[in-house]
Amino acid sequence: MKLVTRAQLGWPASQAPAQAGTKGVKVHYEGSPVSTELLKDHDACVAEVKAIRAAHLANKKENYSDIAYNYLACPHGYLFEGRGTGRRTGANGDQALNRGHYAICALVGSAGLTQPTDAMLSAVRDGIELLRRNGAGDEIKGHRDGYATSCPGEALYAWVRKGAPRPNATAPAPAGGGTKPSAGTPSAGTKTSVSLARLATAARRDPGLKQGASTYPADVRPVEAALRAEGLLAGSYATDGSFGSVTVRAYAQWQRRLGYTGAAADGIPGRASLQKLGAKHGFTVT
Ligand SMILES: [Zn+2]
Ligand SMILES: [Zn+2]
CATH class of the missing domain: 3.40.80.10 (Peptidoglycan recognition protein-like)
Structure with missing residues (x-):
C-alpha cells in the first residue's frame, strides 16, 4: 500500500x-x-x-x-x-x-x-x-x-x-508498493521478449506518425501493458501498440520514478530502465 x-x-x-x-x-x-x-x-x-x-x-x-x-x-x-x-x-x-x-x-x-x-x-x-x-x-x-x-x-x-x-x-x-522480485506473469514457459533496439526506434518514430500508427507493435504492447499496470498509462492508449507521444510521456515518468532526471528521463527506453520494467512485469529484454 x-x-x-x-x-x-x-x-x-x-x-x-x-x-x-x-x-x-x-x-x-x-x-x-x-x-x-x-x-x-x-x-x-x-x-x-x-x-x-x-x-x-x-x-x-x-x-x-x-x-x-x-x-x-x-x-x-x-x-x-x-x-x-x-x-x-x-x-x-x-x-x-x-x-x-x-x-x-x-x-x-x-x-x-x-x-x-x-x-x-x-x-x-x-x-x-x-x-x-x-x-x-x-x-x-x-x-x-x-x-x-x-x-x-x-x-x-x-x-x-x-x-x-x-x-x-x-x-x-x-x-x-512491494517490489516482488521478478514475480512475472502467468505466461508460463513462453516469456515475452522485447527488443530494446526496435522499441527505441518506435519511441523515436511513432510520435511523428498518424495517431495510433506503430512501427513495432509486438515490442510496444508488453511495455504499454507494464506502464498501464504501473498506473502511468490509461484507456485506449494502453494497448494500441504505438509508442506515441502519450506513451513517451508515460515512459519518461517511469524513468523519473527510477530516479533519472533531465535527458536520462526523455521517455526513450534505455536498457536499465527497460530491464527493471520487464523484471517487474514479466518480459525479457533483448
Ligand atoms: Zn497520483
Ligand atoms: Zn459521492
Missing part, C-alpha cells in the same frame, strides 16, 4: 467526529470534470487532494471541519489519508448515511479523467481493507446507494457492483 499520510500533506490531526465502526465503505468520485493531466503528473494529484480539502473547508453550508472523505485514491495507486480511520465521513449525504459507511473518493470525475486506472482501483481496495481492519463492516457500496446522485460514476459503480475486486491479479502484487 502506498499511503500518503496527513502529516506528509502538511495537515493537522482531523477534528472530525469519532466513528468507531460502520456497515462498510462507500465509494465516491469527484462529480466534476477532472483533468487528464493527473495521469502524467503525480504532483497534480497531490494538488488535487489539497484543493478538495480547501473546497470542503470553505463550504459554509456543510460547515465541514475537514476534508469529507476518509481516504482518496489517485491514478498512480497512492492512497491519501483524509479523515483516516475511526472518523465519521461527511460525504455520504446525511448524518445517518455518514454513520453507516466510511467514504473513499477516487480521483476521477464526470468528464476528462473518467476511467479509473488499475492502480487507482487497487488503492481504493487498499483503503477498503485498511478501514475493515479498523471497524468497517463488509459492505461495499456507491454514494448513489441510498442517495440521489450520479456518484461514483458509471465505471466505478460497475466495479463496486462486482464487489470491488483487486485488478491485475496477474501482475505482481501492487499493494505495499
Whole structure:
C-alpha cells in the first residue's frame, strides 16, 4: 500500500467526529470534470487532494471541519489519508448515511479523467481493507446507494457492483508498493521478449506518425501493458501498440520514478530502465 499520510500533506490531526465502526465503505468520485493531466503528473494529484480539502473547508453550508472523505485514491495507486480511520465521513449525504459507511473518493470525475486506472482501483481496495481492519463492516457500496446522485460514476459503480475486486491479479502484487522480485506473469514457459533496439526506434518514430500508427507493435504492447499496470498509462492508449507521444510521456515518468532526471528521463527506453520494467512485469529484454 502506498499511503500518503496527513502529516506528509502538511495537515493537522482531523477534528472530525469519532466513528468507531460502520456497515462498510462507500465509494465516491469527484462529480466534476477532472483533468487528464493527473495521469502524467503525480504532483497534480497531490494538488488535487489539497484543493478538495480547501473546497470542503470553505463550504459554509456543510460547515465541514475537514476534508469529507476518509481516504482518496489517485491514478498512480497512492492512497491519501483524509479523515483516516475511526472518523465519521461527511460525504455520504446525511448524518445517518455518514454513520453507516466510511467514504473513499477516487480521483476521477464526470468528464476528462473518467476511467479509473488499475492502480487507482487497487488503492481504493487498499483503503477498503485498511478501514475493515479498523471497524468497517463488509459492505461495499456507491454514494448513489441510498442517495440521489450520479456518484461514483458509471465505471466505478460497475466495479463496486462486482464487489470491488483487486485488478491485475496477474501482475505482481501492487499493494505495499512491494517490489516482488521478478514475480512475472502467468505466461508460463513462453516469456515475452522485447527488443530494446526496435522499441527505441518506435519511441523515436511513432510520435511523428498518424495517431495510433506503430512501427513495432509486438515490442510496444508488453511495455504499454507494464506502464498501464504501473498506473502511468490509461484507456485506449494502453494497448494500441504505438509508442506515441502519450506513451513517451508515460515512459519518461517511469524513468523519473527510477530516479533519472533531465535527458536520462526523455521517455526513450534505455536498457536499465527497460530491464527493471520487464523484471517487474514479466518480459525479457533483448
Ligand atoms: Zn459521492
Ligand atoms: Zn497520483
